[in-house]
Amino acid sequence: MLSDGGVYDNLGLETADDFAVLLVSDAGGPFKEKTRVPSLWLLQILRVLDTIDHQVRALRKRRTFEREALLPNNVGFWGIRTLLQEYPAAGKLPVDQPRANELGSLSTRLAALTDEIQERLINWGYAVSDAALRSFVAKNAAPPTGFPYPGGV
Numbered sequence: 433m434l435s436d437g438g439v440y441d442n443l444g445l446e447t448a449d450d451f452a453v454l455l456v457s458d459a460g461g462p463f464k465e466k467t468r469v470p471s472l473w474l475l476q477i478l479r480v481l482d483t484i485d486h487q488v489r490a491l492r493k494r495r496t497f498e499r500e501a502l503l504p505n506n507v508g509f510w511g512i513r514t515l516l517q518e519y520p521a522a523g524k525l526p527v528d529q530p531r532a533n534e535l536g537s538l539s540t541r542l543a544a545l546t547d548e549i550q551e552r553l554i555n556w557g558y559a560v561s562d563a564a565l566r567s568f569v570a571k572n573a574a575p576p577t578g579f580p581y582p583g584g585v
Contacts (some may be wrong), residue, residue: 453569456496457561458489458511510564512536512556521566523575525559525584532556532585551581559585 470476496507513536516527535556538549545553558580566573579585 452506454496454507455561455565455569456507456509457557458493458509459557506569508561508564508567508569510560512560514560514564516560516563519560519563519567521563521571521575523566524563525555525576525579527556527559527585532560535585548583551583552585555579555581555583556585 466479470479493509496509513533516524516529516532531552535549535553538545538553558576562576566575
């Protein structure tokens with residue numbers, strides 16, 4: 433059996449205490465509120481596992497932001513559902529936030545994506561990571577001149 437490190441630490445932050453700069457990219461799926469409890473026990477177990485994963489992610493994120501409060505300018509954090517306007521960097525790439533939000537709702541699975549979706553994901557990751565880095569870590573870095581792929585997010 434083979435598994436990735438996300439089984440233990442989805443964000444890879446457990447052992448990240450000894451680094452001068454910490455860059456965190458969270459592309460995890462959203463934790464969705466359920467209006468109905470499933471009656472099948474297997475689905476209930478899956479929901480419990482989802483809840484545990486959500487809680488561990490939240491704890492790791494809180495620890496990351498506590499570190500930023502103690503050591504300013506050494507943590508860059510961004511996620512697939514980040515609101516770009518929350519980052520203060522000047523010269524951010526132009527992003528249609530509703531279209532970016534659509535990308536955050538994509539199912540995380542091991543299936544092929546169209547070239548268009550892949551390019552939009554790459555452009556979104558480029559824009560949001562740039563905004564986070566220039567807002568919190570490399571504040572004097574020059575803004576990018578464009579997206580890696582034409583068409584934006």
